[in-house]
Amino acid sequence: MDIFHDNPMLAGVRQMLGAFARQQIRPIAAHHDREESMPWALMKMAQGFGMTQTAVVDGRKALTGKDEDEGDAKKPKSQARLGVAGSEELAYGCAGICLAIGGSGLAASPVARMGTEEQKQEFRRLLKGEDEHGHIKVAAMALSEPATGSDISGLATTARPDGDHFVIDGHKQWITNGASAAVYVVWANTDPSAGRAGVRGFLVARGTPGLVPGRKETKLGIRASETAQVHFEGCRVHKDMMLGIGQSSEGLGDTKKMLDSTRPMVGAQAVGIARAAFDYLVERVQGGTMHGTPLAHHQRVAFELAEMEMEIQAARALVHKAAWMADHHLDNVRMASIAKAYGAKVAQDVTSRALTLLGEEALEPGHPVEKWYRDAKIYDIFEGTGQIQRRIIARSIFGVNPT
Amino acid sequence: MDFALDDEQALIAQTVRRFVDKDVRAWAADADRAGAAPPRLTAVAGDLGFFLDAVPEAAGGLLDGPYSHLRRALRGVELGRGCAGMAALLETNVEPALAVGRWGSAAAQAALFASLAAGGLATTARDARGTLELSASADGLRISGKLGPLPALGVASHVLLLARADDEPVVALVDVAAGRREALVPSGWRAGAWGTLALEAAAVPAAMVLARGDAAAAASAEILTWYKTSLAARAAGVAVAAMAHARTYATERVQFGQPIGRFESLLRLRDDADTGAAAVRLMALHAGWLADRIKDGDGASRAAAHDAASRARVLAGDVVDRATVDAVQILGGYGFVNDYPVEKLMRDARAFAQLLGDERFDRILDLRAQEA
Structure with a gap:
């Protein structure tokens, strides 16, 4: 079992992205939180570290120069563990910026998993170069809808066959990169009578008639990551742009599998937030006093830090175990949900307790721990709410198909 | 033991609830976005007795007997239902007014009550960790350090300060003019007119020191x-x-x-x-x-x-x-x-x-x- 120590590649990723988070992300985090703006310049810089918008489609080769997908398919990989190690470091800098950098990955995952070689090429082509603002191009995964949050099997967006095309109609909500994306992976029901199997993903380029990027949301946290509505009004898409074309698609089942693979990374981001708050608090406690007595001499403070450290270590072990299982081709559905749900709980718990201990000083506008507290909440909501994770875990305990 | 409200308590709760449901809740979202309470708040809440309810009648206020903290708690629950930021403004004068009325010198009462009667606000600060530098003498106090962030401090004329000087507790009324004020809009209670006050060896006259020691x-x-x-x-x-x-x-x-x-x-x-x-x-x-x-x-x-x-x-x-x-x-x-x-x-x-x-x-x- 090798989940308890970093191999050289993991250590390298941790070190490189940790330095990037501290030196590049942290200094601009408050600004982008306050302005609710995407860190476009930093996102461009991140591409130099291999964090390209098409990295998921390109495979790990873009980051390491080696492609683990080559060779024996049953051989253990380290892609998921690289993902959780990197995610924790980036979120340590700023969860919103981490999501801005990695937001395209949400759309790239189904393309990598279900797309044909032509669709992958098209995805890469649409993300090449810069947009009219000089920004790098980003992708959006359009799944959630106004009436469809946790229950994604109830998608109302339809894709009606019409000759060589499908005509997409519907509204999408809470879409990362929804207002700025150059390409959208849109989930729509091609045959409501087929249930889940009727739900398919489509590549839709920005500018396609009928695709209308909607209003950008003002959010509680992760404000450096853009969230917007997207509308489809008679949007015609060629049938070749349907993911999994020519295959017996599992429809939404594929989407759910994709979430299983991303949940450990999401849990790792939550761990990154918790660690950021913890480190900040440790530094303040070491320099602080209570009427002349060092704060660290008080068990009220010291034991609280000990509790936080226990929670953070446990959460990190869980996300690494879930990732390790994925890398070893083991069914990690239950563990992915445990890691994600527990990571979210720890991030909320640690940031809340840190604020209480910091007291009035953390009421200053732009205080980092207050920001992390707001950022942490989304981890109990997106990529499957805490309730959905517990439902998966409970069903798994009782031997029922968890998804 | 009787958990029922008497007629006066019920009337207070009902009146504040109506004010909250009709006005405060309607203003809350805009006040949050703007980072400020609507100007109408002062007039509407003033008519209901807020701001001056803890100031003695003789000094231009509305208090003509013992102050009831039970009634204040009843209205506090209702205010919390409306908007925490505006509630902070509506409640901010109570502690300074009651404390100065109870323990303040004539000079302290004159200074604070005149300001409050003219529509001013005061707030309360506590040096919870002992980070302020205070020295006491017969002439009063010298204070260095930062107060806040505190609600109402962005606009308040006075701060009721609870601290320790020379290892002894002290309660004093600090004139905001003694320091450098900065108005802030934090993440929560955004309508609360927050601020900080930087004090550099600020002098607080003895007449403004309400109590020392035990x-x-x-x-x-x-x-x-x-x-x-x-x-x-x-x-x-x-x-x-x-x-x-x-x-x-x-x-x-x-x-x-x-x-x-x-x-x-x-x-x-x-x-x-x-x-x-x-x-x-x-x-x-x-x-x-x-x-x-x-x-x-x-x-x-x-x-x-x-x-x-x-x-x-x-x-x-x-x-x-x-x-x-x-x-x-x-x-x-x-x-x-x-x-x-x-x-x-x-x-x-x-x-x-x-x-x-x-x-x-x-x-x-x-x-x-x-x-x-």
Whole structure:
């Protein structure tokens, strides 16, 4: 079992992205939180570290120069563990910026998993170069809808066959990169009578008639990551742009599998937030006093830090175990949900307790721990709410198909 | 023991509830976005007796007898249902006015009451960790350090300061003109006209020092009893509001073929929050009732009231945090965006546990001192 120590590649990723988070992300985090703006310049810089918008489609080769997908398919990989190690470091800098950098990955995952070689090429082509603002191009995964949050099997967006095309109609909500994306992976029901199997993903380029990027949301946290509505009004898409074309698609089942693979990374981001708050608090406690007595001499403070450290270590072990299982081709559905749900709980718990201990000083506008507290909440909501994770875990305990 | 409200208490609760439902709730979202209360608040709330209810009638106020902290707790719950930021402004004069009326010199009373009667505000600061530098002399105090961030300090004329000078408790009225003020808009209570005050060897004349030594310790305990009781009551109101929004949403939102409010996990979140809010409300009312019965020179009655207020405030911080976080959870993606009111409530919840410092820490230090 090798989940308890970093191999050289993991250590390298941790070190490189940790330095990037501290030196590049942290200094601009408050600004982008306050302005609710995407860190476009930093996102461009991140591409130099291999964090390209098409990295998921390109495979790990873009980051390491080696492609683990080559060779024996049953051989253990380290892609998921690289993902959780990197995610924790980036979120340590700023969860919103981490999501801005990695937001395209949400759309790239189904393309990598279900797309044909032509669709992958098209995805890469649409993300090449810069947009009219000089920004790098980003992708959006359009799944959630106004009436469809946790229950994604109830998608109302339809894709009606019409000759060589499908005509997409519907509204999408809470879409990362929804207002700025150059390409959208849109989930729509091609045959409501087929249930889940009727739900398919489509590549839709920005500018396609009928695709209308909607209003950008003002959010509680992760404000450096853009969230917007997207509308489809008679949007015609060629049938070749349907993911999994020519295959017996599992429809939404594929989407759910994709979430299983991303949940450990999401849990790792939550761990990154918790660690950021913890480190900040440790530094303040070491320099602080209570009427002349060092704060660290008080068990009220010291034991609280000990509790936080226990929670953070446990959460990190869980996300690494879930990732390790994925890398070893083991069914990690239950563990992915445990890691994600527990990571979210720890991030909320640690940031809340840190604020209480910091007291009035953390009421200053732009205080980092207050920001992390707001950022942490989304981890109990997106990529499957805490309730959905517990439902998966409970069903798994009782031997029922968890998804 | 009678838990029913008398006619006057019921009238106060009803009047404030009507004001909150008609005006405060309607203004809350815009005030939050603007980072300021609407100008109308002063006139409308002033007509209802806010701002001057703790200022003696003889000094231009409305107080013509003993102040009732029980009634204040009742109205605090209602205000919390409306907007925590505006509630902070409406309640901010009470501690300075009562303290100065009780322990202040004629000069201190003249200075503060004239300002409040003219529409000014005052606020209360506590040097919870002893980070201010204070030195005492017969001429008064010298203070260096930063006060705040505190609600109302962005516009207040005076600060009621609870601190320690030369290792002795002290209570003083600080003229804001003695320092450098900075107005702020933090994440929560954004309508609360927050500010900080930087003091550099600021002189506080002896006439503005309300109490020193044991007398200051007793006065501080009483002032904190009033403040913590009010904070706990308002926090209960915020928790109630959060769960009211969550209940409405959960009734209308259908997922997996049924309103999400029927799922046991969400019912439990709501029930825990409602139970907590009910407990905090009762504890705040009890603390207010005890505060109304503190007798001069009776340390036991003062200690009992402070202990009740402190307990109420500890639980209030936990309950309002949990309730607002869970309300966001119940609303899911909608809870996370600014179109719905619960994300504001979650931001507002934090100050209840952070103002005045960490209540649990205080309780531990108090208990250790008592049992030493």
